[in-house]
Amino acid sequence: MPFDPVAPLFPLFVDLPFEQGYVRSIIYVSLYVSVIAVALSTLFSIPVALLMGFAEFPGKQFVKSVINTGMGFPSVVVGLLVLFAVSNQGPLGAMNLIFTKEAMIISQFVLATPPITAISLAAITGVDESVRDAARALGGTRLDVALVVIKEARYGIATAVLAGFGRAISEVGSVLIVGGTSRAPTGSRKRGP
């Protein structure tokens, strides 16, 4: 039998007024949405943090302000903004994302990205400049130097990803807004036969 991560939780739900399959599907959807959102957010955040750490570009201070603001942005507001974006009249309306898992992923992405970027940035800028110089002096290209920096900052980056996952998985408000409160559309099973 394949490993089922939810199985150990199972005895906890036996007294709830739902069938087991229903509860299980809810947990799967929550995990799926949060893991995908955090994975995408990490792929986006680390290059941004590297750029913010080492490159000079116009508008850098603005990007920094956006990230810091995003850290404390109320999740319900994020939910509303994403709802506007994916609703029929919104810029992404044509993609029919409203009340789907994809919409939930978008809103969790928006929520998880600021903390992941900000904490990664702190870890990356904490890597000693002499280490970067050494990588370069030993013949490293810009990509090699970036990889060294990521490797040196790996614990800090892991913390960032965990913090982002924490924010995503514990999120209720925004997900409720873009995912809807009815059962079926986001993938959780319809109630019993």
Add this chain to the structure above:
Amino acid sequence: MIRLSNVSQSYGEEQVVDDVSLSVQPGEVVGIIGPSGVGKTTLLRILALFLDPDEGRVELDGKAVWGVDEDERLALRRQVGMVFQEASLFDASVARNVEYGLRVRQGWDERLRDQLRGLVGGTEPAAAVEDALEIVGLRDKVDQPADSLSGGEAQRVSFARALAYEPDYLLLDEPTSDLDPRNTGLIEDAVAEARDRGIGVVVATHDMHQAERVADRVGVLLGDGFTEIGPTERIFEHPTDERTRKFISGELVY
């Protein structure tokens, strides 16, 4: 040969390197002495092809370094190694540190294969890695984590790291300023070994006696370019420039 012709560099208002000309041949040790803050590090960064100077020309084996495209410059830069005042080792084993220069010169497929092999069963360090560690006397530490080394050992590993990929030129920026006499001696022996292997070495130091011990030629940097540059013995025995003489005899204190 690395050749600097009339190189100048300033940071803001401050002129750090002023009209310096210098050439380094393979198989010689050039000492650059001068007080702290006189531009030795900046000069070394120019020699390492890190820094495009405001004025002047930098040539490596006859090629104008800042006139070629980035790929070609990377190839030129890879002929030069540099050791800094701090060891600044990577957070990995001694072997991984020393092989870094070799690794970045491999193709990505080879690097990925090595990485996977390392995950499965560990790999034997390359012969060049063991050889480089042998020169600094740390062959037995090959498997240790870098952060378990003492300061002197770390600096010696940092030296081995720059030797492992056999650069044509090696630049040392105050390599022994934080070290005890024993580790200093070991580094100086390694410098001599590097020279015997045909590497052109530049040692920037504020320690005149070190320059006298290791260098074939010495340049004296006292603020605005070299006051004097020539064979070590001549500079120390018969300096022609008055400021050089005062600096060497300790009368000129900054």
